[in-house]
Amino acid sequence: MKKILVTGGAGFIGSHVVRRFVKNYPTYHITNLDALTYAGNLENLKDIEDYANYTFAKADITDYPAILKIFKQANFDAVIHLAAESHVDRSINDPMAFVRTNVLGTVNLLQAARETWASFEGKRFYHVSTDEVYGSLGENGLFTEETPYDPNSPYSASKASSDHFVRAYGETYGLPYLISNCSNNYGPNHFPEKLIPLFINNIIENKPLPVYGDGNYTRDWLYVIDHAAAIDQAFHKGKNGETYNIGGFNEWKNIDLVNLLCQLMDEKLGREAGDSAKLITFVKDRPGHDLRYAIDATKIKHQLGWEPSVTFEEGLSSTIDWYLNNQEWLTRVTSGAYQTYYKEQYE
Numbered sequence: 558m559k560k561i562l563v564t565g566g567a568g569f570i571g572s573h574v575v576r577r578f579v580k581n582y583p584t585y586h587i588t589n590l591d592a593l594t595y596a597g598n599l600e601n602l603k604d605i606e607d608y609a610n611y612t613f614a615k616a617d618i619t620d621y622p623a624i625l626k627i628f629k630q631a632n633f634d635a636v637i638h639l640a641a642e643s644h645v646d647r648s649i650n651d652p653m654a655f656v657r658t659n660v661l662g663t664v665n666l667l668q669a670a671r672e673t674w675a676s677f678e679g680k681r682f683y684h685v686s687t688d689e690v691y692g693s694l695g696e697n698g699l700f701t702e703e704t705p706y707d708p709n710s711p712y713s714a715s716k717a718s719s720d721h722f723v724r725a726y727g728e729t730y731g732l733p734y735l736i737s738n739c740s741n742n743y744g745p746n747h748f749p750e751k752l753i754p755l756f757i758n759n760i761i762e763n764k765p766l767p768v769y770g771d772g773n774y775t776r777d778w779l780y781v782i783d784h785a786a787a788i789d790q791a792f793h794k795g796k797n798g799e800t801y802n803i804g805g806f807n808e809w810k811n812i813d814l815v816n817l818l819c820q821l822m823d824e825k826l827g828r829e830a831g832d833s834a835k836l837i838t839f840v841k842d843r844p845g846h847d848l849r850y851a852i853d854a855t856k857i858k859h860q861l862g863w864e865p866s867v868t869f870e871e872g873l874s875s876t877i878d879w880y881l882n883n884q885e886w887l888t889r890v891t892s893g894a895y896q897t898y899y900k901e902q903y904e
């Protein structure tokens with residue numbers, strides 16, 4: 558039995574990673590450690606919460622004594638670290654929260670691993686990171702694993718810092734590590750503060766769609782289930798000390814993506830063509846807004862055999878269907894009602 562700690566498993570990507578590992582690897586025991594912030598929701602894992610190879614531990618990665626205690630009790634073989642403050646706009650308003658969780662929290666996990674792993678043989682610390690550490694691209698080019706770090710927002714600076722600490726623990730103490738840097742994810746369970754779920758929610762509620770600046774910013778979108786599959790491949794087949802870029806070769810200008818979303822929503826909601834697009838409102842730009850992200854995912858494709866399984870059109874369509882079929886989830890996460898769910902279930 559391999560004992561794996563997944564941090565941030567109640568969040569968007571983490572919940573898909575936890576589900577995949579719990580279901581696909583019955584000989585592993587998965588401990589999901591999460592502080593259940595506004596972004597963490599155990600309802601995301603309702604279908605697997607009774608599996609014998611799954612345990613939930615409520616803990617804050619900024620609390621070193623609590624983390625060390627869990628490491629000592631569990632004697633993990635590996636860590637897959639996703640817990641983070643993840644929203645760029647929040648990082649602009651409250652950078653310290655990002656320093657605490659993303660930098661200090663990551664170092665706490667590294668330190669707990671270092672302190673409790675008597676030997677590093679067979680161990681692995683996997684940090685799930687972002688393409689935002691590379692900064693912004695111009696009109697051309699792609700981020701490769703060799704692109705120098707050049708973060709622009711407090712969020713990306715905190716993630717760059719945590720990547721550096723992971724590498725530093727590898728170089729200095731020999732801790733076996735792996736890092737992946739992924740592009741923008743979308744899919745079920747995405748908190749409705751990020752572009753795609755926010756706009757789906759606003760279209761349902763006939764609220765304005767706030768497009769930052771002129772909307773001519775580019776992001777490279779990947780279905781979250783494909784990201785979870787890439788993490789699985791990298792975790793099992795990746796080499797220690799390596800970085801893998803993960804992306805879907807799927808660049809969209811925000812305004813084009815929003816128009817596509819509006820068109821699909823009109824069709825699915827039975828509205829007149831053009832109704833949802835009338836909600837588009839150009840608003841003040843995000844400060845320090847990165848122009849373009851685009852990932853070269855050749856290395857993970859050639860070395861580990863991973864590539865996306867769904868097209869953007871398929872992924873976006875099933876994402877919209879998921880939100881339309883889970884409007885209670887939307888209401889609950891936006892009202893904070895899932896905190897009550899946790900109390901009822903676990904306290």
Ligand code: NAD
Nearest residue numbers: 565567568569570592593594596597617618640641643742
């Ligand atoms: P999310 O905000 O949906 O989830 C984050 C999870 O971490 C939540 O469950 C939250 O409760 C937990 N958490 C936050 N602070 C914590 C703390 N102090 N202690 C313990 N748990 C805490 O984030 P996400 O979008 O699922 O992102 C997961 C990881 O993947 C992050 O590290 C993020 O940087 C990275 N990433 C995200 C994307 C993306 O497009 N969403 C892309 C690339 C990389």
Ligand code: DAU
Nearest residue numbers: 643644645687688689740741750751752767768769774811
């Ligand atoms: O690239 C990976 C990153 O993608 C992850 O590391 C982050 O955790 C994740 O949040 C995401 O960051 P972005 O800032 O790219 O995602 P967001 O959904 O916030 O914004 C996508 C684009 O849409 C960006 O150019 C800003 C714009 N936007 C966003 C919002 C929320 C708008 O125009 N209006 C909005 O209301």
